[in-house]
Amino acid sequence: MDHKPKQARENWGSRFGFIMAAAGSAVGLGNIWRFPYLAGENGGGAFLLIYLAFIVFIGFSIMLAEQTMGRMSQLSAVGAYKSVSPRFSFIGVLGVLTAFFIMGFYPVVGGWASAYIVKSATGLLASQEAIPGIFGAFVSGSWEPILWMLGYMAVNIIIVSGGVKDGIEKAAKVMMPLLFILLGIIAIRSITLPGAGEGLRFLFVPDWSKVDGSTVLAALGQAFFSLSLGMGCMITFGSYLGKDENLPQNASLVVGLDTTVALLAALAIFPALFAFGMEPAQGPGLVFVVVPQIFASMGGILGTLLSILFFVALTLAALTSSVSLLEVVVAYLIDQHNFDRKKATIATGIVMATVAVFASLSMGVLSDFHILGANVFDFLDILTDKIFMAIGGALLAIVVGWFVRKEDLQNEITNGGAIKFGLFNIWYFLMKFVIPVAIGIVAVLGIAAVEQTGLMIFGLGLIAVLAIFSRKL
Ligand code: TRP
Numbered sequence: 001m002d003h004k005p006k007q008a009r010e011n012w013g014s015r016f017g018f019i020m021a022a023a024g025s026a027v028g029l030g031n032i033w034r035f036p037y038l039a040g041e042n043g044g045g046a047f048l049l050i051y052l053a054f055i056v057f058i059g060f061s062i063m064l065a066e067q068t069m070g071r072m073s074q075l076s077a078v079g080a081y082k083s084v085s086p087r088f089s090f091i092g093v094l095g096v097l098t099a100f101f102i103m104g105f106y107p108v109v110g111g112w113a114s115a116y117i118v119k120s121a122t123g124l125l126a127s128q129e130a131i132p133g134i135f136g137a138f139v140s141g142s143w144e145p146i147l148w149m150l151g152y153m154a155v156n157i158i159i160v161s162g163g164v165k166d167g168i169e170k171a172a173k174v175m176m177p178l179l180f181i182l183l184g185i186i187a188i189r190s191i192t193l194p195g196a197g198e199g200l201r202f203l204f205v206p207d208w209s210k211v212d213g214s215t216v217l218a219a220l221g222q223a224f225f226s227l228s229l230g231m232g233c234m235i236t237f238g239s240y241l242g243k244d245e246n247l248p249q250n251a252s253l254v255v256g257l258d259t260t261v262a263l264l265a266a267l268a269i270f271p272a273l274f275a276f277g278m279e280p281a282q283g284p285g286l287v288f289v290v291v292p293q294i295f296a297s298m299g300g301i302l303g304t305l306l307s308i309l310f311f312v313a314l315t316l317a318a319l320t321s322s323v324s325l326l327e328v329v330v331a332y333l334i335d336q337h338n339f340d341r342k343k344a345t346i347a348t349g350i351v352m353a354t355v356a357v358f359a360s361l362s363m364g365v366l367s368d369f370h371i372l373g374a375n376v377f378d379f380l381d382i383l384t385d386k387i388f389m390a391i392g393g394a395l396l397a398i399v400v401g402w403f404v405r406k407e408d409l410q411n412e413i414t415n416g417g418a419i420k421f422g423l424f425n426i427w428y429f430l431m432k433f434v435i436p437v438a439i440g441i442v443a444v445l446g447i448a449a450v451e452q453t454g455l456m457i458f459g460l461g462l463i464a465v466l467a468i469f470s471r472k473l
Contacts, residue, residue: 018245019253020173021324022228022237026258027176028321029109030226032183032265032314033287038222039266040273040280043210044202047219048266050211054223055259058438061430062229062393064251064413065400070238071247072404072412076331077232080239084403090470091395092332094463095231098388099328100348104355104380106325107156110318111148111360112139112288113311120307125296128276135288140364149360153353155319160326161345176320179313182306183261186268186294193297196271202280203270217446220439221385227258228321230389230396233328247413248421268294287314326352355380372455382452387443387459394439401432 039047073080078092115138116124124134139145190196224230241250269287272294273280282289295307329348333339339347355376358366362375371379400409406428413421421427447456 213445
């Protein structure tokens, strides 16, 4: 079968390049920083099981759908939706807005990770007992975390304005495997600490009494966040994918890698956490508090060296994700509004950094400043993770399930019959009926259980406004 793209579009240099770029976007702070602390706050095993179910039934299906949409239209998110119907282009714009809001807090944590490279070298690990206090003092300070965030943001701007291909891809190809190995080492160390069994029980024996609507919504949001779904990122990646690539296989690989890293991170953290007699529900500081303690317990130069390496790898994993987020906004400005790449990147980067200054300060001096019941950091996090991405995913499923011809989808996914995808009919059924309904139920239960009802209504209102004014965007 010969499927020539309509216009010549730049393709990935190699299949490995695509997998690394897509996996690089997926694997980031979401897996190593966010997943463990959410699992810790939401009771461990039960959260893990719900999360895995969402990954298998919803995450994989949407990953495949996004890549299919991208390759079929040969366009990035806004254009891909527009090619189905102009009234759907707002879903792409919603994705751009999501990327923008995530980048209001992601660089703050990216800054923490990079600061910890230096702190590992200069005595962070000197005493195990001091580590939690060091984290608290650091993030609630004003200048220090802001300067690290700005440095992190500057690197993002340099990479995206110069093009993502060379530097970052080369670095990612080395650092992603290194991260994997380091997490493996930490996990083994963690599991073999005396008293680690309790942590394994917490992680693998579900306690269903901890589960309510907000747990389920948190697990769904985390599945989307971790896989970079629900905002058109994977549509854009798919648009660069060659017509002879095997889409189901690519989607499985990215989903599999991402989930493995999240599981490894949990295995690294929880056994040690319980071995050290600490609280699992300690929120966003979790990795920054537990992992250094593991290294401190190893002692000496080895502990210091591994700690430096770990935070270098974490920073790079974060970078490969945040450049994909910045790129979503920049590509939109270039494609739809004829911006120059450099100008678009710098302007976007500056606005994001400004928002991130407030997100950073909300850990300290601005912690009492609330918008609709949440501080700036949580406002951005809840809005994107609990509303925008879930709704974005549901809308994608509806568009793919109801407004794209089934034969066209089948043709695209099987490369015109050249490859087999035995699950096609199940996948299609999931997209058409199960996923929109499931996300709807989870959203309603979650929104009812979450405290920030005003914020939820604000988010839904924003989506409605976008839908109405979409043609102007
Ligand atoms: N998946 C990334 C992480 O886990 C974050 C990320 C990158 C993302 N691109 C995205 C999240 C697009 C949502 C949408 O850290």
